[in-house]
Amino acid sequence: MSAIDLTSSQKNILTALVNLHRDTETTVKGETIAEEIDRNPGTIRNQMQSLKALQLVEGVPGPKGGYKPTVTAFEVLDIDQLDEPAAVPLTHNDETIDDANIQEIDLSSVHHPEQCRAKIHIQGSVRDYQNGDHMVVGPTPVAKLAIEGMVDGIDRTNNILILQVEQIEAPLGEATH
CATH class of the missing domain: 1.10.10.10 (Winged helix-like DNA-binding domain superfamily/Winged helix DNA-binding domain)
Structure with a gap:
């Protein structure tokens, strides 16, 4: 195509x-x-x-x-159409967002802690998000990864939130696939 x-x-x-x-x-x-x-x-x-x-x-x-x-x-639009997508919890300013679904998490510059960013591609509108909002994404279904940070940029055309990462958590000793 x-x-x-x-x-x-x-x-x-x-x-x-x-x-x-x-x-x-x-x-x-x-x-x-x-x-x-x-x-x-x-x-x-x-x-x-x-x-x-x-x-x-x-x-x-x-x-x-x-x-x-x-x-x-x-x-x-490069959007996967899954019948039953795995849910990834999303918390926005301490409020759980039930109808949001995370399509992709892209961690950039992880090696540079002061500039660690995460691109969070949301299936759904990002209209209600603002720079400075507090977000928690995860834990993810397989790796149980959770990312906490502050919204630092918004790409409304592509439904992407850019987070300034404050913390990344993954359980110790668990195998990732």
Whole structure:
């Protein structure tokens, strides 16, 4: 399959559609997407035409209609579609987030403690997160790794939180796979 290059606007809209569709498992109205990413509903409708042409979105007509992402949309956004993904707990400012699911944790510059960062790729919106928020991610299902830190950056297009890592915990003596 050839790579599809999306504009940042198309990627924002498609990401919002995927997140909202996952939450409701039904069609998503253009107005709901517009509200999620703070855009004009007309802009969403215009962009949906190009996303439909790229076969990333299906339009469903009628009063209960709206938009649904195609399988290709998940591939283009590099999102795994797991029927039963393993849950990774997420705590945001001491409040457990039940509907968040962590897709990927990328630790960078671990060797440099003052600059240790973690990229946390969340399946779902990062709209409610702010720089300076306290986060705990984990423990992960296999390695039982838990990461604690402060939000230091937010990539809203890709649903990624950048954490300034304060602490990484893993149980001693447990084998990791």
